[in-house]
Amino acid sequence: MTHRARIVRRICLLALVALPTGAWGVLHQPALDEPPLDEIGLAAKGPVRFAPLDVYIDAGDDRLGAWQVELAPKPEFAGRVSIVGIAGGDMPFAEAPYYDERAIQDERVIIADFETDGLALHTGKSRVAQVQLRIESLDDPTFDITLHTAARHDGAAIDAAVEAILRDPARSTDDNESTDQTTTSENDG
Amino acid sequence: MTTTNHQPEHHNGDHHDGEPTLPASLVTLLRDHAGADIPLRSGESGVESRVDDAVMSLARERLGAIEPPRTLRFPMFARVVGGLSVAAAAIGLVVWFGPGAGSNTAPVNAPRGTLGQDEELAFAESARSDAVDTDAMMGVPMLADAAPEPDSQFARSAVAGRTASSKATSAPNIVTIRDAYLVALAIENDAPLDDAWDANSDGAVDDADVEALAIAAVALGDRLGFAPVPWYTPTLGALWPLAHTHTDRSVTR
Numbered sequence: 001m002t003h004r005a006r007i008v009r010r011i012c013l014l015a016l017v018a019l020p021t022g023a024w025g026v027l028h029q030p031a032l033d034e035p036p037l038d039e040i041g042l043a044a045k046g047p048v049r050f051a052p053l054d055v056y057i058d059a060g061d062d063r064l065g066a067w068q069v070e071l072a073p074k075p076e077f078a079g080r081v082s083i084v085g086i087a088g089g090d091m092p093f094a095e096a097p098y099y100d101e102r103a104i105q106d107e108r109v110i111i112a113d114f115e116t117d118g119l120a121l122h123t124g125k126s127r128v129a130q131v132q133l134r135i136e137s138l139d140d141p142t143f144d145i146t147l148h149t150a151a152r153h154d155g156a157a158i159d160a161a162v163e164a165i166l167r168d169p170a171r172s173t174d175d176n177e178s179t180d181q182t183t184t185s186e187n188d189g
Numbered sequence: 190m191t192t193t194n195h196q197p198e199h200h201n202g203d204h205h206d207g208e209p210t211l212p213a214s215l216v217t218l219l220r221d222h223a224g225a226d227i228p229l230r231s232g233e234s235g236v237e238s239r240v241d242d243a244v245m246s247l248a249r250e251r252l253g254a255i256e257p258p259r260t261l262r263f264p265m266f267a268r269v270v271g272g273l274s275v276a277a278a279a280i281g282l283v284v285w286f287g288p289g290a291g292s293n294t295a296p297v298n299a300p301r302g303t304l305g306q307d308e309e310l311a312f313a314e315s316a317r318s319d320a321v322d323t324d325a326m327m328g329v330p331m332l333a334d335a336a337p338e339p340d341s342q343f344a345r346s347a348v349a350g351r352t353a354s355s356k357a358t359s360a361p362n363i364v365t366i367r368d369a370y371l372v373a374l375a376i377e378n379d380a381p382l383d384d385a386w387d388a389n390s391d392g393a394v395d396d397a398d399v400e401a402l403a404i405a406a407v408a409l410g411d412r413l414g415f416a417p418v419p420w421y422t423p424t425l426g427a428l429w430p431l432a433h434t435h436t437d438r439s440v441t442r
Contacts, residue, residue, distance in 0.1 A: 011267045015274035022277030066370035068406055098366065100409040110407040112366035116377050148406075149365040155374050157367065 051168040053131040053143070055089065055111070057150060058161040063121035065155065066114035067093075067128055068148040069162055073107050077141040081107050085132035088113075092120040093128040110148070118153040125163075133166075140166050219243045222250075369402035 057067050073081040083103050088094040092115040103109035111129050115121060135141055143164055150160040211219075222243060372386050372394070382394040388401035 008264065008267050011271040015270045018274035018278035022274075022279070022281035024281065066366050068366040098403045098407045100407050102409050106409075108409065110409065112403065112407050114366055114370035114373065114403075116370070116373050149367045151367045151370055155367065155371045 048134060048136050049168070050084065051133055051135055051166055053133055054127050054165045054167060055129045055131065055145075056125050056163040056165065057128050057147070058125040058163070059123060059150060059152065059158060060160065061123055062152040062158045062160075063118065063123050064126055064128075064150060064158075064160070065116070065118070065121055065153045066112070066149070066151040067160070067162075068110065068112035068150075069129075070110045070146040070148060071108070071131060071164065072144050074142045074144055077137060077139075078107070080135065080137040081141045082134045083107060083109055083131055084134045086111060087130045087132065089127035089129045092117065092122070093126065097129050112148070114151070121153050131164075140168065218247060222247050364402055364405040366403055366406045369399045369406060372402060373399045 053071075055069060055071070057064055057069070082105055084105070086096055086099050086103070086109065088096045093113050095113070097111040097113035099109055099111045109131065111131070113128065133141070145162050145164050147160060147162040150158050152158045219240070372382075373396075374380075375382060376395065376399070384394065386394045386398055388398040388405070391397060
């Protein structure tokens with residue numbers, strides 16, 4: 001067999017292997033169609049947007065000294081919301097609260113903070129933190145919010161209400177807030 | 190014949206004693222090829238042309254013996270078939286392994302990672318124990334259910350009251366930010382400090398213990414799937430110290 005014939009034979013063998021391989025890859029490519037959203041219980045997927053979620057605690061007549069809140073999107077928004085940052089709220093909780101860094105890029109977080117300077121504490125409703133979210137949903141996500149504990153200036157546990165408001169700068173002023181609120185505070189005290 | 194071998198060789202037709210001479214080796218080759226009667230001296234009729242003929246003949250003979258480099262020539266159908274095959278294979282591989290391939294092969298809300306739930310749970314518990322020294326925390330009385338006095342000595346009273354009471358049994362294994370808050374208040378108000386509040390086991394009750402309690406309060410140790418998948422892989426044993434370090438610093442304020 002001449003050199004030329006050997007080369008030709010090798011090319012033919014390569015073709016025998018490569019053509020079926022390519023055809024198999026094209027025919028068996030992964031399905032690009034997602035399963036129907038209602039089948040997997042998810043909200044409609046939308047373009048990615050970023051929005052802050054303000055967390056408020058209403059301590060009533062007490063001065064709020066410490067608080068701890070757990071936050072997670074409701075199941076229908078699972079996989080559509082992720083936390084990208086956590087910042088403080090208003091004084092005296094303007095500094096970023098305690099949180100676990102593993103919550104970043106995830107969707108559940110426990111945030112908490114305290115202030116020992118009793119003179120700086122406020123009564124009533126305070127914005128204690130802001131959670132920055134990455135949202136991939138046409139609808140505004142809703143959240144399960146749990147107030148683990150709240151304490152007044154002297155450390156005594158108090159009943160308080162927690163509320164989270166999503167502020168979407170892309171929406172109109174009249175329609176840029178969606179509120180999640182716990183009507184009954186969970187408290188360890 | 191005046192050209193001899195004992196004369197120094199001259200190249201390019203140099204003259205010696207007014208006569209052209211050739212290198213002895215060339216003379217030998219020419220004579221072997223064209224015969225001994227070849228005149229190699231100028232002045233004779235037809236010398237130049239015969240010498241040229243002999244040189245060219247010798248060159249043809251020598252060069253003809255050298256095999257020319259082989260050039261690969263393939264039939265057109267082989268080129269076409271080979272090219273199409275490679276292109277088809279490339280397209281197939283790109284389609285199969287390309288960006289987005291396989292991203293929708295599972296439901297979007299499927300559990301992360303590829304390991305079983307037990308393995309994820311084991312890692313989650315491991316991460317939790319890394320983030321906070323839970324062994325040391327076990328000795329810390331839970332301070333959440335105290336009823337401090339509402340006067341300037343509230344911290345002292347509150348801490349004293351909690352130490353004496355056993356109300357902490359309502360949530361024996363859960364540390365909240367209020368525990369950190371009460372220890373912080375006690376420290377700030379120079380209240381008596383219980384050695385059991387030494388959360389980090391460094392021999393002193395101070396701000397570091399407040400931090401440890403706060404870290405324990407917000408740690409995400411009881412949830413599945415929060416940790417990066419690569420941490421699970423058994424082949425990353427060398428990277429475990431890095432993961433451990435990250436876990437130790439995982440709680441931020």
